[in-house]
């Protein structure tokens with residue numbers, strides 16, 4: 001059987017690629033580290049504190065209190081019925097603190113008495129301070145709301161005139177007096193960061209489905225460009241490209257082999273990354289075959305771009321530096337890690353015209369928001385067209 | 396038959412004239428050497444012949460075919476081994492070879508047969524399965540050479556194939572090249588080792604600054620441009636001045652060469668006993684006497700006015 005240069009170029013590039021440790025780090029380990037880091041910092045699953053909870057009270061107020069606490073992003077509650085089990089759980093280091101809601105918590109509050117919580121934290125001073133501050137803040141907020149509600153009730157049932165020391169006080173005076181006990185000092189917190197951006201960014205990182213987009217897009221933006229460039233730059237550096245040119249194999253088949261090998265490498269990396277992300281985050285996704293054309297067009301465009309940069313560069317070293325810089329810049333402006341609204345206007349204008357940005361949007365649209373064909377067409381066409389300069393260059 | 400014919404070949408890199416209207420030919424079955432210092436244009440010339448670079452002007456014919464117009468046909472006739480070791484370090488020798496075979500559209504069975512045959516001639520059997528990055532320089536060169544001759548080229552172009560090898564390994568390599576010549580290849584190789592050009596090549600072109608300074612069989616070049624032979628006398632070091640005076644009295648053509656005194660002569664065998672008698676009679680017995688015939692080094696020196704070795708560093 002005749003050995004086919006297209007297949008052999010592809011095979012050779014794949015072997016070189018997967019046998020190089022540093023390449024494996026950048027294509028597989030690095031994006032996974034990013035995912036683990038960011039998703040555990042901001043993701044719902046990776047809450048900052050785990051708190052063991054024993055609800056001895058079981059009343060309506062304690063239930064509401066615990067549910068509120070659980071719905072914050074920073075805590076994850078684990079319920080126990082026995083105090084000793086819960087303590088053991090904390091001692092094992094599986095939770096950062098233990099919160100006990102004593103019997104009578106709900107009754108005390110509803111009958112206007114002071115309610116009490118018992119709170120134990122681990123000995124680690126950092127965890128201790130952090131988790132205590134967090135809980136204090138939450139209890140303050142909860143108390144304030146509770147007082148506001150109690151006052152509202154009071155307001156409703158209080159008669160308009162209240163006799164006091166021979167005089168009649170008006171209801172309004174009594175209420176505002178009581179309110180000053182409830183919240184003697186009011187602080188208005190001015191916004192320091194644009195609140196809507198911060199929350200949007202956090203939502204980006206929290207949205208587990210988006211991490212699948214990140215894995216696919218990181219590979220097609222960065223690994224594709226850098227991989228293609230380094231495979232060709234490496235040939236130039238080795239001088240092996242001279243052997244390629246001196247051989248009767250056509251330039252077209254060499255290019256086809258490079259693209260085929262590159263595509264296989266990227267697809268394999270994407271499969272590995274997506275699988276591991278699914279295993280780790282278990283995101284809810286709208287799987288659709290429509291992501292395939294987006295990913296393949298993106299893979300090809302970035303491979304083509306990488307090859308083109310090497311062709312245009314004066315030497316292999318300049319080429320790999322250029323491609324790394326461009327690759328990192330595109331990663332940051334394409335909406336991979338931050339929403340586009342986060343970018344200053346001029347940068348955003350640039351981002352909007354980069355086809356990779358559309359790929360990220362399309363993937364998020366398909367996987368996270370459940371959009372359909374309409375989000376695919378534009379990026380596929382534009383990504384595929386990014387290949388054209390390269391074809392023109394070779395022939 | 397003429398294997399390679401180069402005519403009026405010129406290559407400009409911007410303002411740099413790397414090749415300046417070069418013309419020569421190589422006969423079929425010959426081992427033809429290009430000898431020249433760094434930057435003399437050897438690599439540029441070979442890469443143009445191999446089709447890796449385009450010339451500024453001039454023509455190249457390989458077995459009668461125009462190398463610039465009929466690229467595909469000519470590339471099958473040529474085996475090119477560039478100056479850099481050009482193998483993929485992450486692949487084994489065998490994987491490298493298989494890849495090259497595919498570039499020439501070789502048949503799988505033919506490829507295996509050829510690897511079997513060549514690993515015998517080149518002595519690469521023991522390390523074909525190892526990753527190239529784990530091999531020694533000499534082993535790599537052998538595999539690289541094997542890659543260049545897999546498709547049984549008629550004209551083999553080797554750019555400094557022995558650079559970096561120790562003298563013993565270099566001699567082994569010469570055997571290999573003779574073996575390939577006996578297999579029917581014509582060989583064009585470059586070197587800046589003058590002994591290599593002298594002993595390995597049938598004919599040599601001496602290059603300098605993009606031109607061929609002279610061309611011919613090594614013996615003929617040495618006879619024509621090498622100057623006379625030299626007898627070099629090494630007296631005891633503290634007596635060297637006295638010995639020099641003594642020899643001058645004999646009206647000999649004399650130059651200091653390191654710790655020795657070199658005497659130019661047409662008949663070295665006759666001069667040696669005369670020198671010994673006359674020096675001994677003055678109590679200046681030499682420690683050692685050497686006869687040096689002209690080398691290609693002398694040829695280069697005489698033609699360019701500069702020593703080859705000096706230009707090289």
Ligand SMILES: Nc1ncnc2c1ncn2[C@@H]1O[C@H](COP(=O)(O)OP(=O)(O)OP(=O)(O)O)[C@@H](O)[C@H]1O
Pocket residue numbers: 408411412413431432433434435436437438439440478587
């Ligand atoms: N790609 C290039 N761009 C510009 N100038 C070049 C290039 N390649 C070679 N040259 C110049 O052309 C001349 C000939 O170089 P070449 O590499 O052909 O010499 P060489 O005889 O092979 O030298 P060496 O013994 O060092 O291999 C030199 O002056 C060199 O600087």
Ligand SMILES: [Mg+2]
Pocket residue numbers: 437438439478554
């Ligand atoms: Mg050279």
